[in-house]
Amino acid sequence: MTTETAAPTEAAPARQSMRDALKENLRQYGLVLALLIIMVFFQVMTSGILFLPVNLTNVVLQNSYIIVMALGMLLVIVAGHIDLSVGSVAGFVGAVAAVLMVDYGLNPLLAAIVCIAVGGVIGGAQGYFIAYMKIPSFIVTLAGMLVFKGLLLALLGGRSVGPFPTEFQMLSAGFIPDVIGRWTIVAPALNASGTAIPNTGIVLHSTTMLIGVLIVLGMFYAATRSRRAQESHGHETEPFGLFAIKNAIMAAIIMFLMYKFASYRGLPNVLIVMGILTALFVFITKRMTFGRRIFAMGGNIKAAALSGIKTERLTFYVFVIMGMLAALAGLIYAARLNQATPKAGAGMELDVIAAVFVGGASAMGGVGEVAGAVIGAFIMGVMNNGMGIMGINIDWQQVIKGLVLLGAVAFDLYNKKKA
């Protein structure tokens, strides 16, 4: 498998051929495409329910905590580890939040900060055993899974604690305020008593639309700037036509989704949290030395250590981050249910891990993408949602999800072998 070409030559600003560029983009955007196909499939199978604004909002709310944890799990898996405890930790932290806010009446913001700190400490404790004591992460986090599941039960003593203060519920149930005001394009039909009939007319949440436009403009700006920079350094860029079409399609998708959210109640608060975290983690993995070192460590830990990377400390930090994200996910989940229950978080870790692997990460470490993990989580989430609407029994849902996970990873490996 030795591929070599002529000695390096310095070429003028070069363009990739259309075929190469298409191929590369297909690999990169293959997951987005898969998600779109799945969405369209369920849109047809559910006779149009999937894309209803209220349902799309639901998909986001149902999967928000999975996605938050998938961000951390991606780092863990790229680093060459696994974390089985995240579900239990999320459940436990949710219970801590309930006890602090409901039983002790602590200020919600303060309680949330304490909870995330608790998550960081839990992650650090597990990370210590993994990084410094060299106990395999599978074992440490399996132990953690049992311990925190037990602590959750002990803390709640079998009861469910709730409801939470309203401010806290807003984390999962709230939407961003419409500072500009509703924007009525087509007035909704009124029923006999003079109130609007749902799903008629077009009344938009204008702040949401504005945010959508800003995101698209920001995306155009970033893409053009990066292309300019590449050209000015004499690096190869993709053909302009493809570049334009690609960005136009992405913009269209974003505006379509924004429109859907805007015609319901606007962007959910939790989507904003997810969006910011996702952008942050993309930046960390793509542009920061911290992220680069995690990939180097996952790819070859010995070479990384001999390159001066403090592999132990790095592993430790990865688990601290995972713990904090699991805690945040626990808060989101508790806020959504509006109570902490003894069963919270059970089995969640498997959905999170599945999302990361569907998103193209390698179980051997060193390979994976934040965007992939997020899309992977949405693929699993849309399937859950779609199959639920179709009335497929939970037993068959499990079977289908299992097969999709296996198929996605098999397809990915097959593609890589061919390349």
Add this chain to the structure above:
Amino acid sequence: MAAGRRTLAPQISGLAMAKTILEMRGITKTFPGVKALQDVNLDVREGEIHAIVGENGAGKSTLMKVLSGVYPYGSYEGEIHFAGQECRFNGIHDSERVGIVIIHQELALVPLLSITENLFLGNEQAKFGVIDWHSARSRAKKLLARVGLNENPDTLITNIGVGKQQLVEIAKALSKEVRLLILDEPTASLSEKDSHALLDLLLEFKRQGMTAILISHKLNEVKKVADRVTVIRDGRTIETMDRDDVSEDRIITSMVGRTMEDRYPTRTPKIGETIFEVKDWVVHHPLHPDRQIIKGINLSVRKGEVVGIAGLMGAGRTEFAMSVFGRSYGTKVSGEVLVHGKPADTTTVEKAVAAGLAYATEDRKTYGLNLIDHIKHNVTIANLSGVSSRAGVIDDMGELKVAKDFRKRTNIRSSSVYQVTGNLSGGNQQKVVLSKWLFSDPDVLILDEPTRGIDVGAKYEIYTIINKLADEGKGILVISSEMPELLGICDRIYVLNEGRIVGELAGHEASQEKIMRAIVRGEEKAAS
């Protein structure tokens, strides 16, 4: 056809009754880009101990792998005749069936299984898949008695020493009705006492009529047990000598007697002041802290100087280098490192790099590269701060420029800097490793086997890079098992043996004979 004539010689010398049991004719084995064996001939007589000697990489182990079927019939040219029949082995099972058993240099025992379990691994005493432990244990006892090992057969391998493990390997070979026993450097990791015991055992087997091939580069061992000696150099058989003709001088000349060709770029050294010094360096084995691996090494490298470390495998060269570079090897490390005359802290890799050191590993696949990532990321990983802001944000374009520059400078042949390093050839991988360390801008580069496993053309390029670095005023320490290479590029050579420096030679007065002699003398000193 020198070897062919020599087979007739013994008929005159009186050992005529011995008939040839093994005959290898015209063996040629090619790896991509390298001819490992070229028209090799070997005759082994029944009941003799036949030694094969040669430098590291001369082709001894490859020849034995051909013989034992590790490289199956068809992957090499030539013929093998054993006990009068032509053999076409397709795997190690075929060769074992006719009674050829090889014991490899690296022991193939499972540490956490018992002696008995290891003895019959793959050859279990079983009926219909059910193991008969009683018969296994009693057979194990008999086998252990034959090799003189007084251990309970239920003892785990991990709980007995290397010397005893070697005996278990031999007992395992005996369990297979061996007619020809091949030992590949069996004493490489043994103490002097264990080595002697092993050689005596070999002589005892010979009295019982077994034939053996002994691969070794320890000449005193060869002289002690071998009936005949075949010398291999550069993948060719040089000569086969009888016991009476064997002398150290003759073997050394035979082993190293190659002409120096124009394989090394010339350089006029501009040597300045001392920039790197190591004093009283002592290192202990990481798992057996009472075993000293490096026994007090002192050395120095000057500005613009290329210094070599010669020595045989297991002399402690890599262990020395890695222990200096951030304590990456060993425990209970003591001694002092001076860079530019000032004591330098090299207790972690990060600090060693900061002190101006770089170490390019001998094993680039395991320790040098992230094989699943591309050239760009590999080149910058040892010095990410060089392409990023204080806050740790990587400058994408800057990084790309660095990678492209080094790709050009070290002449890495690839489609782009985005080619995955796992798909590069050995020579180009080595250039990526070099680029990585050059980008960390060290004052002293330790290059461990910089040309291992790469073809001649790429070697020349690596030498050119080394010369250029020396001319830029860096100090370079080259570890190599290929003596001609050291002679070709070094201004000064240290000879390392068993954790000690046993010689220091100026480049112009060094020769392979002198290096070999220093090693042999060092060994004799250690033995006495």
